[in-house]
Amino acid sequence: MADVAREAGVSGQTVSRVANGRTNVDDATRERVLAAMRRVGYRPNSAARALRNGRFRSIGVIMSAVPTFGNSRTLSAIAAAAVAESFSITLMPMTRPTQGEVTGAFSRLNEQAVDGVIILIERHELDESEIELPSGLPVVVIDSSAHYTYPVVDTDQAEGAASATRHLLDLGHRTVWHIAGPPQSYAAERRRKSWQATLERAGREVPPVLTGDWSAESGYEHGLRLADEATVTAVFAANDQMALGLLRALHEKGRAVPGEVSVVGFDDMDGAAQFWPPLTTVRQSFQAVGRNAVAALLAEITGEAQATEPVSVPTELVxxxxxxxxPVTPG
Structure with a gap:
């Protein structure tokens, strides 16, 4: 820092202000200091800075080791939001969120010196009463029903599923079949419950639930069975991948979409508009979930605020x- 100060013709305090991103340095001086840093090869020592101000500018992310479209997109959004705030992320995948794994993940993140943790696990195990999140680090939870004191951020899954179901009923379909996500998924459960409640409020028959695993293959297998049911005219799939498999099955069985069967997905994944036919779906903003999670965590880290009410990110029917x-029934 002394070399930079001499090179730039400023005080050591000014170099420190520039190195720490302070705003009380005019632009011309800042640029002169930055140019001097480049010439002498100076880089701020992040470890020393962390010891001085107690911040590591790093966020830990604990997430399921089994990738899903939603989790991968949310992770990308978290990373982008963290980088925008000059934070890095440390990823800690978990095969199954038991108390031991959760405690171990927190311990490893503590060793790697993070300022806070975002938990991105959509499985119900996180909501079980015996799992307690260790104290000592700011935490934000994404996609959970657990009543933690930490901020919770998620998409409004229930409204998204309700809008998909209402859309099909408003078109004139007598009822709507549902291909649900895996039972251990909290998001899948909320979509399923909302679909059922929407049908019940409308006084419509609730068909048996078909349970998939988020994959196009499971949508295809259920689609082969649905295609053989002449009374099936509308299906809401809990994600776009299963809707894709469903579309293939209906095509192979000679059931025209949307002439004989209407199909709605959930996610608005990349390429949904290129399905054949282009897929009606519920768009959820993974970017907004990531931004809100990082913002809530940084507010905890800095002590500016601690949210008590969950943040619900709205969906959009596309x-x-x-x-x-x-189809019109003859006679």
């Missing part, structure tokens, strides 16, 4: 060509 009124 209507494309895979839905239409049901």
């Amino acid at each position: 209507v494309r060509s895979s839905t239409a009124p049901p």
